[in-house]
Amino acid sequence: MTRVRARMEELGVDALLLSLGADLPWLTGYQAMPLERLTMLVLPVDHDATLVVPALEAPRVEEGDGLFVLRPWSETEDPVALVSRLVGGRRRLAVSDRTWATFVLELQARLPGGTWSPSSLVTSPLRAVKDGAEVAALRRASAAADRVAAQLVAGEVALVGRTEAEVSADLGRRLVAEGHQKVNFAIVGSGPNSASPHHEPGRRRIGPAEAVVCDFGGTLDGYCSDITRTAFTGEPPPQFRDLYGVLQAAQAAAVEAAQVGTPCEDVDGVARRVIEQGGYGPHFIHRTGHGIGLEEHEDPYLVAGNCEPLCAGHAFSVEPGIYLSNRWGARIEDIVLAGDEGPEPLNCVSHDLAIVETAASSS
Amino acid sequence: MTRVRARMEELGVDALLLSLGADLPWLTGYQAMPLERLTMLVLPVDHDATLVVPALEAPRVEEGDGLFVLRPWSETEDPVALVSRLVGGRRRLAVSDRTWATFVLELQARLPGGTWSPSSLVTSPLRAVKDGAEVAALRRASAAADRVAAQLVAGEVALVGRTEAEVSADLGRRLVAEGHQKVNFAIVGSGPNSASPHHEPGRRRIGPAEAVVCDFGGTLDGYCSDITRTAFTGEPPPQFRDLYGVLQAAQAAAVEAAQVGTPCEDVDGVARRVIEQGGYGPHFIHRTGHGIGLEEHEDPYLVAGNCEPLCAGHAFSVEPGIYLSNRWGARIEDIVLAGDEGPEPLNCVSHDLAIVETAASSS
Numbered sequence: 001m002t003r004v005r006a007r008m009e010e011l012g013v014d015a016l017l018l019s020l021g022a023d024l025p026w027l028t029g030y031q032a033m034p035l036e037r038l039t040m041l042v043l044p045v046d047h048d049a050t051l052v053v054p055a056l057e058a059p060r061v062e063e064g065d066g067l068f069v070l071r072p073w074s075e076t077e078d079p080v081a082l083v084s085r086l087v088g089g090r091r092r093l094a095v096s097d098r099t100w101a102t103f104v105l106e107l108q109a110r111l112p113g114g115t116w117s118p119s120s121l122v123t124s125p126l127r128a129v130k131d132g133a134e135v136a137a138l139r140r141a142s143a144a145a146d147r148v149a150a151q152l153v154a155g156e157v158a159l160v161g162r163t164e165a166e167v168s169a170d171l172g173r174r175l176v177a178e179g180h181q182k183v184n185f186a187i188v189g190s191g192p193n194s195a196s197p198h199h200e201p202g203r204r205r206i207g208p209a210e211a212v213v214c215d216f217g218g219t220l221d222g223y224c225s226d227i228t229r230t231a232f233t234g235e236p237p238p239q240f241r242d243l244y245g246v247l248q249a250a251q252a253a254a255v256e257a258a259q260v261g262t263p264c265e266d267v268d269g270v271a272r273r274v275i276e277q278g279g280y281g282p283h284f285i286h287r288t289g290h291g292i293g294l295e296e297h298e299d300p301y302l303v304a305g306n307c308e309p310l311c312a313g314h315a316f317s318v319e320p321g322i323y324l325s326n327r328w329g330a331r332i333e334d335i336v337l338a339g340d341e342g343p344e345p346l347n348c349v350s351h352d353l354a355i356v357e358t359a360a361s362s363s
Numbered sequence: 364m365t366r367v368r369a370r371m372e373e374l375g376v377d378a379l380l381l382s383l384g385a386d387l388p389w390l391t392g393y394q395a396m397p398l399e400r401l402t403m404l405v406l407p408v409d410h411d412a413t414l415v416v417p418a419l420e421a422p423r424v425e426e427g428d429g430l431f432v433l434r435p436w437s438e439t440e441d442p443v444a445l446v447s448r449l450v451g452g453r454r455r456l457a458v459s460d461r462t463w464a465t466f467v468l469e470l471q472a473r474l475p476g477g478t479w480s481p482s483s484l485v486t487s488p489l490r491a492v493k494d495g496a497e498v499a500a501l502r503r504a505s506a507a508a509d510r511v512a513a514q515l516v517a518g519e520v521a522l523v524g525r526t527e528a529e530v531s532a533d534l535g536r537r538l539v540a541e542g543h544q545k546v547n548f549a550i551v552g553s554g555p556n557s558a559s560p561h562h563e564p565g566r567r568r569i570g571p572a573e574a575v576v577c578d579f580g581g582t583l584d585g586y587c588s589d590i591t592r593t594a595f596t597g598e599p600p601p602q603f604r605d606l607y608g609v610l611q612a613a614q615a616a617a618v619e620a621a622q623v624g625t626p627c628e629d630v631d632g633v634a635r636r637v638i639e640q641g642g643y644g645p646h647f648i649h650r651t652g653h654g655i656g657l658e659e660h661e662d663p664y665l666v667a668g669n670c671e672p673l674c675a676g677h678a679f680s681v682e683p684g685i686y687l688s689n690r691w692g693a694r695i696e697d698i699v700l701a702g703d704e705g706p707e708p709l710n711c712v713s714h715d716l717a718i719v720e721t722a723a724s725s726s
Contacts, residue, residue: 033561036653036660056649059559059688075650076667101462102481118465196422198396286419287438290399297399304439325422 001027001049001067007122008045014090016043016119017083017107021098022294023123025222028067033057038079038103041068042086052082084110094119124299128291129313135337137223138293138315142335142346144178145217145225149347152214153229153354160208160233160357164188164201171216180218180225184296187215194230195329197286197321208357209234211328213321217296224296226317227347228333231354243322244330244353246278250320251332251351254288254302258318258336258343264306271320280322283329289317292335314338315346364390364412364430370485371408377453379406379482380446380470384461385657386486388585391430396420401442401466404431405449415445447473457482487662491654492676498700500586501656501678505698505709507541508580508588512710515577516592516717523571523596523720527551527564534579543581543588547659550578557593558692560649560684571720572597574691576684580659587659589680590710591696594717606685607693607716609641613683614695614714617651617665621681621699621706627669634683643685646692652680655698677701678709 004027008016018024018041025031030051032039037054049068053061058072071086073079080103087093093111095104096119108114130138148171151157157170165188172183189199194211206212210233217226232240254271268288275284287303290296292315300306300314319333334347367390371379381387381404388394393414395402400417412431416424421435434449436442443466450456456474458467459482471477493501511534514520520533528551535546552562557574569575573596580589595603617634631651638647650666653659655678663669663677682696697710 054561054649056560060561060563074648095464095468097463097465099464100460101458101464101467102460102483104464104467105458105479105481108479116468116471118468120465197419198417198423200423285437286417 003126004043004122005045007126008094011122012092013094013117013122014045014092015087016094016122017041017087017099018043018096018119019099019103021096021119022127022298023096023119026123026127026294030061038083040079040083040099040103042083043068044087044090050086052079052086054079080106080110083107087111087114091115093117094122120299127293128299129311130293130315130337131313134223134293135313135315137221138335138337139346141180141218141220141223141225142227144180144220145175145227146347146349147178148174148216149227149229149349152231153349153356155354155356158357159190159206159212159231161205163203163205164190164193164199165203167206167212167214168201171214172218175216175218175225180220182219184217184219184224185215187213189213189329192326192328195323195325195327197323197329197331206233211236211240211330213329213331215331215333222294224292224294226292226296226333226335227349228319228331229349229354230330230332231356233357234355236353236355240328240330241353242278243280243324243328246275246280247320247322247330247332248351248353249278250274250284251318251334254318254320255334255336255343255345258310258316258338260312260338260340261309263309264300264302265304267302267310267318268304271318275320275322283322283324284320285323286321289319289336291316310338312339366489367406367485368408370489371457374485375455376457376480376485377408377455378450379457379485380404380450380462381406381459381482382462382466384459384482385490385661386459386482389486389490389657393424401446403442403446403462403466405446406431407450407453413449415442415449417442443469443473446470450474450477454478456480457485483662490656491662492674493656493678493700494676497586497656498676498678500584501698501700502709504543504581504583504586504588505590507543507583508538508590509710509712510541511537511579512590512592512712515594516712516719518717518719521720522553522569522575522594524568526566526568527553527556527562528566530569530575530577531564534577535581538579538581538588543583545582547580547582547587548578550576552576552692555689555691558686558688558690560686560692560694569596574599574603574693576692576694578694578696585657587655587657589655589659589696589698590712591682591694592712592717593693593695594719596720597718599716599718603691603693604716605641606643606687606691609638609643610683610685610693610695611714611716612641613637613647614681614697617681617683618697618699618706618708621673621679621701623675623701623703624672626672627663627665628667630665630673630681631667634681638683638685646685646687647683648686649684652682652699654679673701675702
């Protein structure tokens with residue numbers, strides 16, 4: 001809270017208005033429900049904070065440490081009017097990035113003199129650098145995801161004959177069994193779908209001799225995991241081995257490049273260069289990585305145009321991919337922690353192409 | 364799409380900008396991923412629609428029926444600039460209610476002459492009236508939730524000795540087993556927690572002689588279910604029976620009041636009056652209900668101040684509750700469909716207080 005206020009002063013922000021997103025739980029431990037009843041922390045730079053919360057959700061809030069005053073509103077009150085009164089004459093306002101448009105528009109109408117920024121302007125550089133407890137939580141989450149990935153590459157997760165949706169549900173159950181409280185996603189793209197990076201796992205039944213990209217993560221004690229491994233159901237053809245070899249080299253080079261002080265975009269550039277030199281340049285259609293913490297995707301982003309240097313305590317994914325439309329694709333992803341001793345991957349499962357169910361596919 | 368354009372003309376909206384929320388899937392069948400890469404349908408009143416989508420998510424989109432042109436953007440493009448160009452000189456803009464604040468603020472900066480409304484202004488009255496296929500989907504979802512509720516009131520879901528979180532997970536598994544693709548929530552509030560309407564199911568172990576409020580729902584073929592039943596683990600004391608009797612009468616009276624043409628707030632008023640007359644007025648701390656469809660909560664809201672009349676095809680919850688702080692509480696909730704033949708509850712499980720595990724509690 002002290003560091004947030006200091007940054008508000010530095011940036012000339014008069015009040016922070018936090019609703020949906022991770023800024024509120026990061027600051028207070030309380031998470032707003034993603035519903036049409038407004039929850040909003042009003043944090044003026046020069047005054048105590050107030051949490052405006054629907055009366056029926058007030059019993060969920062723990063006021064314990066006096067970080068804020070609780071102001072429950074009843075069903076016939078107008079929460080936007082309440083927030084506006086708490087803002088008072090303050091004009092330079094920062095609202096949390098994921099606040100619903102309806103509330104932003106209502107607040108703007110009620111506070112016509114205000115200038116508006118996203119709260120990430122204030123919080124993002126603070127949130128991006130993880131402290132000891134946060135690093136420990138990320139380690140636990142990554143280790144739990146690793147145990148599921150180890151089962152996958154060892155062939156313990158049946159693939160051939162099952163639908164993508166079934167495998168996705170199986171991976172989700174394993175994430176929970178290994179300690180996650182919540183499954184955030186479990187992408188399973190098989191055969192031609194492996195070339196669709198954000199494929200929605202569907203009714204397609206996985207066959208022999210197919211690439212299967214599995215990208216999954218969940219939340220454990222508030223912090224996120226995220227890992228991708230690619231399996232091949234049977235003996236991979238030489239063309240796929242070639243593609244995968246280039247990808248594996250690109251991923252390793254990008255991790256090695258993720259040194260403290262290196263601009264984020266340079267890490268992306270390293271992965272991209274290896275893939276270009278391997279002849280797959282146009283088939284790497286997304287950035288190399290994203291920060292991770294309370295949210296699956298947060299600062300810092302490893303993408304062209306982001307010249308911010310990596311700092312010790314930054315945690316992010318390194319996940320290049322190569323996708324040949326309608327044919328096949330592959331991706332390798334680890335979470336990496338930048339530190340003064342160099343980049344440290346928090347995921348440790350082998351990057352070698354997982355060749356699974358050769359028996360099934362040859363039978 | 365035709366009805367949407369007609370309403371845009373009527374309201375003087377030049378372009379609709381749809382990102383997160385149910386308006387986009389309602390119109391196009393495609394749902395934006397809730398991520399930091401912008402997905403936005405630009406629908407000018409006088410021109411074809413364009414779906415701006417991250418390149419890596421483009422393979423998820425089915426363009427089939429020509430509702431829109433697809434415009435994938437690559438990682439180094441600026442999607443807000445892209446949307447702004449598609450908006451062109453149009454000034455009266457409506458943006459989907461749940462669009463993230465970051466994108467609203469960026470769009471406002473890029474389109475300084477614009478006036479902004481939430482897209483619900485255009486879509487909400489259209490979405491609130493369900494057509495035949497939507498009613499059929501809501502029936503299927505409600506029937507699936509009913510089967511879980513029937514198991515609960517029959518005592519087939521073990522309560523005593525388990526934690527609220529365990530029971531919540533159990534209810535979630537049953538929702539999926541009965542046909543839901545997704546669990547949206549499963550509130551389990553036991554003992555004093557039954558007085559917290561939006562209680563987060565936790566580590567509290569359920570004991571004998573306790574009220575247990577279970578409120579759960581999921582998504583089945585795109586449409587939502589939502590049901591609440593209250594169980595008592597053992598023989599309820601007379602005071603709880605009294606409270607529950609008042610609640611049951613209030614819920615039935617509110618359903619009966621939900622006739623086509625009746626203002627929404629009057630349905631709320633009916634439930635409130637019965638509870639007041641029963642002596643529990645101050646303990647009914649939330650509105651009586653909310654519309655339901657593609658979203659768990661949508662128009663029409665049954666709340667004081669909403670004088671819109673109910674129409675045939677409106678689907679909504681009727682869910683009064685009575686909560687005595689730190690002691691106990693109860694809620695009864697059904698989904699109800701307004702129709703020319705009168706209100707039709709889509710949930711059919713008995714409203715009688717479910718007395719479960721009397722043996723366990725007396726042993």
